[in-house]
Amino acid sequence: MSDILTLNSGSSSLKFALYPLDDARDLGALTPRYRGQFAGLGTATPGFQLHDAQGRPLDADPGPLPERLDHRDATTRLLAWIDAMPDLELAVVGHRVVHGGQRYHRPVVLTPAIVEELEALNSLAPLHQHFCLAPVARLAERHPELPQVACFDTAFHATQPDVARHFALPREFTARGLIRYGFHGLSYDYLTQVLPQHLGDAPRARVIVAHLGNGASLCAIHDGRSIASTMGFTAIEGLPMGTRSGSLDPGLVLHLIHEEGMSVEAVGDLLYKRSGLLGVSGISSDMRDLLASPAPEAREAIDLYTYRAVREIGSLAAALGGLDQLVFTAGIGEHAAPVREAICRGCEWLGLTLDDVANRRHARCISAAGSRVGAWVIPTDEERMIAWYSAGVIAEK
Numbered sequence: 001m002s003d004i005l006t007l008n009s010g011s012s013s014l015k016f017a018l019y020p021l022d023d024a025r026d027l028g029a030l031t032p033r034y035r036g037q038f039a040g041l042g043t044a045t046p047g048f049q050l051h052d053a054q055g056r057p058l059d060a061d062p063g064p065l066p067e068r069l070d071h072r073d074a075t076t077r078l079l080a081w082i083d084a085m086p087d088l089e090l091a092v093v094g095h096r097v098v099h100g101g102q103r104y105h106r107p108v109v110l111t112p113a114i115v116e117e118l119e120a121l122n123s124l125a126p127l128h129q130h131f132c133l134a135p136v137a138r139l140a141e142r143h144p145e146l147p148q149v150a151c152f153d154t155a156f157h158a159t160q161p162d163v164a165r166h167f168a169l170p171r172e173f174t175a176r177g178l179i180r181y182g183f184h185g186l187s188y189d190y191l192t193q194v195l196p197q198h199l200g201d202a203p204r205a206r207v208i209v210a211h212l213g214n215g216a217s218l219c220a221i222h223d224g225r226s227i228a229s230t231m232g233f234t235a236i237e238g239l240p241m242g243t244r245s246g247s248l249d250p251g252l253v254l255h256l257i258h259e260e261g262m263s264v265e266a267v268g269d270l271l272y273k274r275s276g277l278l279g280v281s282g283i284s285s286d287m288r289d290l291l292a293s294p295a296p297e298a299r300e301a302i303d304l305y306t307y308r309a310v311r312e313i314g315s316l317a318a319a320l321g322g323l324d325q326l327v328f329t330a331g332i333g334e335h336a337a338p339v340r341e342a343i344c345r346g347c348e349w350l351g352l353t354l355d356d357v358a359n360r361r362h363a364r365c366i367s368a369a370g371s372r373v374g375a376w377v378i379p380t381d382e383e384r385m386i387a388w389y390s391a392g393v394i395a396e397k
């Protein structure tokens with residue numbers, strides 16, 4: 001049997017899965033033989049989980065985890081596990097690559113030249129791009145003939161109209177590609193594909209998906225196409241995240257540099273690694289810790305997070321001309337009922353009535369009967385999307 005390996009480097013995780021290539025013609029039929037993740041990367045609580053095809057947890061020893069696990073170490077442990085698996089026969093590797101820049105709007109077979117071109121975008125996604133690409137060379141050393149495919153987070157948003165993508169900057173900046181790209185596209189793409197099977201006959205022309213993980217963004221999807229999103233040129237715009245600030249007054253950045261004498265590197269470190277939930281709470285970037293904490297600072301961080309999400313949902317609803325469905329996904333979206341509750345309460349004016357009981361038990365549909373806007377919890381599956389695209393690309397070769 002030959003396998004598709006998928007790798008998804010998130011800002012706090014390295015997720016992976018192995019799928020039989022034979023199943024890959026149909027997105028719905030793709031069932032992983034194994035799936036797992038190194039989670040809590042860069043935090044005080046790293047972890048490792050592995051599941052079999054039936055979703056049962058498997059005992060696999062990734063070696064003793066250090067106090068803080070980083071992406072490189074997680075990749076080394078994963079590659080060692082793959083090398084040691086006797087029944088794997090890799091046919092293709094699919095990588096999530098966060099930034100495709102101006103050029104890549106569809107999956108592509110990686111060559112050293114394309115990897116170099118994509119590495120040039122590292123500074124636009126410093127928590128992701130390099131970590132997404134680093135395994136490519138390491139796998140090529142072991143398996144020089146193995147095709148490796150990049151699937152881009154930005155690609156799904158290529159359908160956005162110019163008015164959503166352009167900044168109000170002089171035209172020559174826009175022409176150079178200084179525009180809003182949007183991210184989490186594999187997740188939005190997947191949800192768009194599976195939405196019909198969950199929603200049945202419910203209207204779904206105007207949908208907002210809230211991808212709330214360690215990185216967080218919202219996407220406005222009109223008739224299945226992305227028309228606007230909260231993330232822009234980089235994966236820092238929009239909502240506050242685990243450690244990222246989200247949108248700021250750009251004048252504040254100038255102030256930090258000119259008046260407070262901060263270096264450009266120090267400002268980057270502040271905005272990417274020390275802000276968001278971590279910065280506001282002073283406690284943790286992990287929503288679980290904040291929900292469990294009695295500290296008022298934890299409450300303030302959660303309130304700021306949900307307040308910003310509600311405001312941005314209002315903005316995207318305006319772009320869509322109304323709202324039919326709101327979908328929650330990713331680590332926080334799938335698991336944090338109090339966060340969903342606060343966001344849904346803030347959307348009552350849009351016609352959304354929450355079903356508290358359904359929300360607390362993480363039901364698929366969490367809006368009350370009769371709610372004009374539907375609210376849903378649907379797990380994302382970027383790995384499945386990557387596997388499907390990667391198999392498609394090598395079938396065309």
Ligand SMILES: Nc1ncnc2c1ncn2[C@@H]1O[C@H](COP(=O)(O)OP(=O)(O)O)[C@@H](O)[C@H]1O
Nearest residue numbers: 010011012013213214215286287331332335336
């Ligand atoms: N049960 C839970 N309750 C609240 N938050 C959770 C829960 N499980 C995971 N999370 C949140 O989800 C985040 C990870 O989300 P995920 O989408 O896997 O991240 P990444 O951005 O690395 O892909 C964690 O940092 C944590 O804040």
Ligand SMILES: CC(=O)OP(=O)(O)O
Nearest residue numbers: 010011183213215235
């Ligand atoms: C783009 C991004 O922030 O991704 P993640 O949430 O996986 O870190």
Ligand SMILES: [Mg+2]
Nearest residue numbers: 010011213214
């Ligand atoms: Mg993620």
